[in-house]
Amino acid sequence: MQPHPPIDNEPAPKVPLVRRALVSEVLPRFRGMVIAGHARLHDGETVLKLMMVDEKVEEDEERAFLAWVPEHTLQANDADAVYEYWEGLPGGRDYQLGYMHQWAENRRLGRDEQHNVEWExxxxxxxxxxxxxxxxxxxxxxxxxxxxxxxxxxxxxxxxxxxxxxxxxxxxxxxxxxxxxxxxxx
Missing domain, CATH: 2.40.50.40 (OB fold (Dihydrolipoamide Acetyltransferase, E2P))
Incomplete structure (x- = not known):
C-alpha cells in the first residue's frame, strides 16, 4: 500500500455520492474490466466503478463505463481485484474513505478512535x-x-x-x- 498523505492539515478526500438507481446488482463479465473508482450511496454503502480497458473505448469514458456495483458483490466474486484496487491508492481504503480523518478527529476530541465510525x-x-x-x-x-x-x-x-x-x-x-x-x- 502506498503511504497516506498527512491528515492534520488537509481535508479528507471527497468521496462522490451515487444514487442507488445507478447501481447494478448484477456483475458484468468482460475481459479487460478494471475498477476505476469508488463512491458511496447515501446510506454509506461503498460502490465501485467498473470500466473497460480497451483501445477502442479507452478515450471515450462514457463508452468505457460498465457499471457501479456494490463493493461486497465484487469482493465475493473477485476479492483480489478489490484488495489490489484499495492497496494501489495512496493511504489505501482507510484514507480514501475518510476513516483516518475520523480517527484523528476523535483523538483530537479525546474520544475513542472508533467513536461513530461505521465499518462495512x-x-x-x-x-x-x-x-x-x-x-x-x-x-x-x-x-x-x-x-x-x-x-x-x-x-x-x-x-x-x-x-x-x-x-x-x-x-x-x-x-x-x-x-x-x-x-x-x-
Missing part, C-alpha cells in the same frame, strides 16, 4: 467466548481475510443486526450451537 461487514467468520462474552470474527469489506478482527457480539449487533442474525442462522443450519452467555444471578 463482508461476513462473519466465526465465534468464541471470552470472559463470558461472545465475540465474532469479522471479515471486513474491502480488506483481506487476514485483517479480520474479533468484535463483541453486542457491539456488532448494534451496528449490523442483520449480519449477526444471518451468521447465527447459518451456524444453526450447520449444526453448530451458538454459545450461551453467562447469566448473572441476583
Amino acid at each position: 461487514i463482508f461476513r462473519i467468520l466465526n465465534f468464541r467466548v471470552r470472559k463470558g462474552q461472545v465475540e465474532l470474527l469479522v471479515h471486513w469489506q474491502g480488506y483481506r481475510e487476514e485483517e479480520s478482527s474479533w468484535v463483541l457480539e453486542r457491539d456488532l449487533d448494534q451496528q449490523s443486526p442483520e449480519a449477526v442474525t444471518f451468521f447465527w442462522k447459518q451456524h444453526l443450519k450447520s449444526g453448530k450451537v451458538p454459545p450461551r452467555q453467562r447469566m448473572r444471578r441476583r
